[in-house]
Amino acid sequence: MPDPAQAAVAAAFARERWLLPRRYDAARARALDRFLREALPRAAFYAPYAGRRLEELPVVDKRTVLADFAAFNRHGTSLEEALAVATAAERARDFASTLPGGVTVGLSSGTSGTRGVFLVSEAESRLWAGILMGQLMAPATLRLMARRPLRIALFLRANSNLYETLGSGRVSFSWHDLTTPLAEHLPRLAGTDVLVAPASVLRRIAEARPAGLEPRQVVSVAETLEPDDETVIAAAFGRPVEQIYQATEGLLAVSCPAGRLHLNEGHVHVEPEWIDTTRFHPVVTDFTRTTQPVVRHRLDDVLLAAPAPCPCGRPGRSIAAVLGRADDVLSLAPLDGDRPVPVYPDVLRHAIALAGDLGDYRVEQHGPQWRVAFTTRDEAAHARVVAETARLAGRLRARPPDVVPMGWPAQAPDAKRRRIRRMA
Numbered sequence: 001m002p003d004p005a006q007a008a009v010a011a012a013f014a015r016e017r018w019l020l021p022r023r024y025d026a027a028r029a030r031a032l033d034r035f036l037r038e039a040l041p042r043a044a045f046y047a048p049y050a051g052r053r054l055e056e057l058p059v060v061d062k063r064t065v066l067a068d069f070a071a072f073n074r075h076g077t078s079l080e081e082a083l084a085v086a087t088a089a090e091r092a093r094d095f096a097s098t099l100p101g102g103v104t105v106g107l108s109s110g111t112s113g114t115r116g117v118f119l120v121s122e123a124e125s126r127l128w129a130g131i132l133m134g135q136l137m138a139p140a141t142l143r144l145m146a147r148r149p150l151r152i153a154l155f156l157r158a159n160s161n162l163y164e165t166l167g168s169g170r171v172s173f174s175w176h177d178l179t180t181p182l183a184e185h186l187p188r189l190a191g192t193d194v195l196v197a198p199a200s201v202l203r204r205i206a207e208a209r210p211a212g213l214e215p216r217q218v219v220s221v222a223e224t225l226e227p228d229d230e231t232v233i234a235a236a237f238g239r240p241v242e243q244i245y246q247a248t249e250g251l252l253a254v255s256c257p258a259g260r261l262h263l264n265e266g267h268v269h270v271e272p273e274w275i276d277t278t279r280f281h282p283v284v285t286d287f288t289r290t291t292q293p294v295v296r297h298r299l300d301d302v303l304l305a306a307p308a309p310c311p312c313g314r315p316g317r318s319i320a321a322v323l324g325r326a327d328d329v330l331s332l333a334p335l336d337g338d339r340p341v342p343v344y345p346d347v348l349r350h351a352i353a354l355a356g357d358l359g360d361y362r363v364e365q366h367g368p369q370w371r372v373a374f375t376t377r378d379e380a381a382h383a384r385v386v387a388e389t390a391r392l393a394g395r396l397r398a399r400p401p402d403v404v405p406m407g408w409p410a411q412a413p414d415a416k417r418r419r420i421r422r423m424a
């Protein structure tokens with residue numbers, strides 16, 4: 001007798017894999033239309049907007065939602081109730097507790113002060129898992145699953161009852177808590193087929209090379225995958241590093257064989273808020289979520305658009321990279337004019353790479369000062385970084401930053417690694 005939870009995952013997975021590509025645009029338009037008409041008005045905030053088109057709805061962000069939390073979910077759950085359940089679960093490292101009706105509370109790691117809080121139902125969790133697996137699993141992995149159970153190892157900051165729901169005869173998930181030292185997880189990774197972890201953790205696993213770990217798929221989540229990490233990880237496992245771009249707002253994009261990230265447009269509508277000709281902030285509408293609708297949520301993330309079509313042949317829009325968050329963008333004083341010159345993290349990373357091997361590094365902007373720390377013991381490294389950032393400033397028609405050394409910044413073990421940050 002098939003478990004209904006597993007059947008729901010399987011149905012979402014099958015639809016994702018085979019049905020969507022053929023009827024792409026029509027299915028998508030219908031799903032969005034139905035979502036706006038039926039699901040959306042159940043949240044009090046959106047009741048006055050019943051029947052309106054997407055373009056007529058307000059653009060909101062994390063702060064807007066937190067300020068009026070009960071109005072943004074269909075159960076009228078208050079922020080206090082949601083936070084009480086979520087923090088108790090995080091403290092106990094037991095993520096099985098739910099609100100009435102099986103609603104799970106998720107917390108996003110707010111690195112700039114504000115934590116995102118989101119409510120998802122069991123049905124939404126299963127749909128998400130099916131979509132994720134449908135987009136992620138390579139044909140060879142699927143063929144393997146037909147012969148024996150697939151082993152998926154997930155390194156995440158919080159577990160969810162979702163993964164227990166998903167565990168079945170075909171797939172076994174192991175959850176690895178990022179607040180536990182990595183060395184304790186390494187012996188348990190032997191025989192893993194699909195390894196999913198933040199980029200910085202993948203790199204540490206790649207460098208440790210635990211015995212018996214030869215994954216068929218290596219997937220980076222939660223952090224920006226930077227080119228230097230990608231090179232080390234891909235070389236260690238002898239495979240390309242795949243990426244999932246997932247936010248509180250939903251599963252936003254998944255990488256393809258051509259190395260781009262395809263927006264999850266079958267389920268999520270992304271409106272670009274352009275910063276310049278290629279970079280944009282995504283404004284996200286997820287039409288699979290009805291417990292806490294995500295409608296025109298503006299994200300802080302900065303994405304780099306890729307020209308259509310993608311060589312891999314998939315339909316829809318793709319992005320070349322997730323560059324980071326808005327406060328990963330530093331600024332310099334202009335040589336002429338009075339508008340600060342933005343320095344995007346991809347551009348700065350490239351300049352820093354030209355300064356030679358620094359080991360790991362951190363850059364924090366505090367006003368006119370750029371404070372830097374490296375793990376290399378090479379005494380000449382600082383002077384090389386000063387020279388390269390001055391050269392970069394020259395190319396950007398900006399004044400060079402005042403680059404000063406700092407101690408290695410302390411960071412919680414489960415916090416996202418961010419090498420570049422604007423603090424003030």
Ligand SMILES: [Zn+2]
Pocket residue numbers: 256257258259260262310311312313314318
């Ligand atoms: Zn592609």
